[in-house]
Amino acid sequence: MTDAQTLDLAQVAALAADIREQIAKAVVGQHAAVEHMLIALMARGHVLLEGPPGTAKTFLAQSFAAAIGLEFGRIQFTPDLMPGDILGSNLFNFQTSQFTLTHGPIFCDLLLADEINRTPPKTQAALLEAMQERRVTLDGTAHPLPDQFMVVATQNPIESQGVYPLPEAQLDRFLFKLDIAYPSLEEELRIVTRFGENRGAPSPADCGIVPVASRALLEAATRAVSAVTLAQSVADYIVRLVRATRESPDLAGGASPRAAVLLAGAARARAALDGRDYVVPDDVKALAPSVLRHRLLLSPAAEIEGKQVEALVAYLVEQTEAPR
Numbered sequence: 001m002t003d004a005q006t007l008d009l010a011q012v013a014a015l016a017a018d019i020r021e022q023i024a025k026a027v028v029g030q031h032a033a034v035e036h037m038l039i040a041l042m043a044r045g046h047v048l049l050e051g052p053p054g055t056a057k058t059f060l061a062q063s064f065a066a067a068i069g070l071e072f073g074r075i076q077f078t079p080d081l082m083p084g085d086i087l088g089s090n091l092f093n094f095q096t097s098q099f100t101l102t103h104g105p106i107f108c109d110l111l112l113a114d115e116i117n118r119t120p121p122k123t124q125a126a127l128l129e130a131m132q133e134r135r136v137t138l139d140g141t142a143h144p145l146p147d148q149f150m151v152v153a154t155q156n157p158i159e160s161q162g163v164y165p166l167p168e169a170q171l172d173r174f175l176f177k178l179d180i181a182y183p184s185l186e187e188e189l190r191i192v193t194r195f196g197e198n199r200g201a202p203s204p205a206d207c208g209i210v211p212v213a214s215r216a217l218l219e220a221a222t223r224a225v226s227a228v229t230l231a232q233s234v235a236d237y238i239v240r241l242v243r244a245t246r247e248s249p250d251l252a253g254g255a256s257p258r259a260a261v262l263l264a265g266a267a268r269a270r271a272a273l274d275g276r277d278y279v280v281p282d283d284v285k286a287l288a289p290s291v292l293r294h295r296l297l298l299s300p301a302a303e304i305e306g307k308q309v310e311a312l313v314a315y316l317v318e319q320t321e322a323p324r
Helices: 009-024 031-043 057-068 083-087 121-133 185-195 215-226 232-247 257-273 281-292 300-304 309-319
Strands: 047-050 072-076 088-093 098-103 110-114 135-138 141-144 150-155 176-179 251-253
Touching: 009 031, 009 057, 009 215, 009 257, 031 047, 031 057, 031 150, 031 176, 031 215, 031 257, 031 281, 047 057, 057 072, 057 110, 057 150, 083 088, 083 121, 088 135, 121 135, 121 150, 176 281, 215 257, 232 257, 232 281, 232 309, 257 281, 281 309
Parallel strands: 047 150, 047 176, 072 110, 110 150
Antiparallel strands: 088 098, 135 141
């Protein structure tokens, strides 16, 4: 597929299929996670991957970046990481007597924020402006980031030692939170067969991944996605579903209006990847758990009763009447 100024939905779906094919060369399983990452890419959203150590969260992000062919940056989050290590800084050049901007690793197309919850909230907050406005402000000057800028963050479960919970403002900027589970028996056997030669950590290039997209191609794809029709009845359904999270007695904190906007954009992307130029309620139902799970806080009474956010989201989706 070649770069083009415009793409139709069939071409968008074909591009997504090419990306899936490349990722499958390296990553065994994780089909739902790959699909959600593709939707986030087309909807210009960010993704948080959570799962126990050793479940290939980092490798999945690396393989995804290699397949789409954009400039890749990686930050290994540690307890001593400082905001300047992410954003960069203005350094004084004694030879020219001027300040020179040194870009941090955030200046890229796709940023892997690895183990993001191993750094304190002060450092995590360095990503807030970049994730929302796609720009970085240093010493009062705004520096734009690429239009396709995307954060793929990984984290271990909060029960792990040495981790910090992500602030609500940070979580709300992620389109999806995806739970990366252990592989099935068959998948784990394939992993051991493929990578069990004790030759060190494989890279996407070692697995034969080649880029099948480009910045221009992805920009054309996101324009095509934004043109997908969102009927007023479906938009009303999204708003009612999000507002239901704020009215539930089992939830101390509901989803924000940003969640409704992001859910609508993701539903458009899902429809486009399915080759449709219109959103159906099933798009919303399929994506609601990944969009809402990290934005909701259980009430103290619900916690005592042992209720789970996932079950409450499923209940609200079932109880909110969808358009026919």
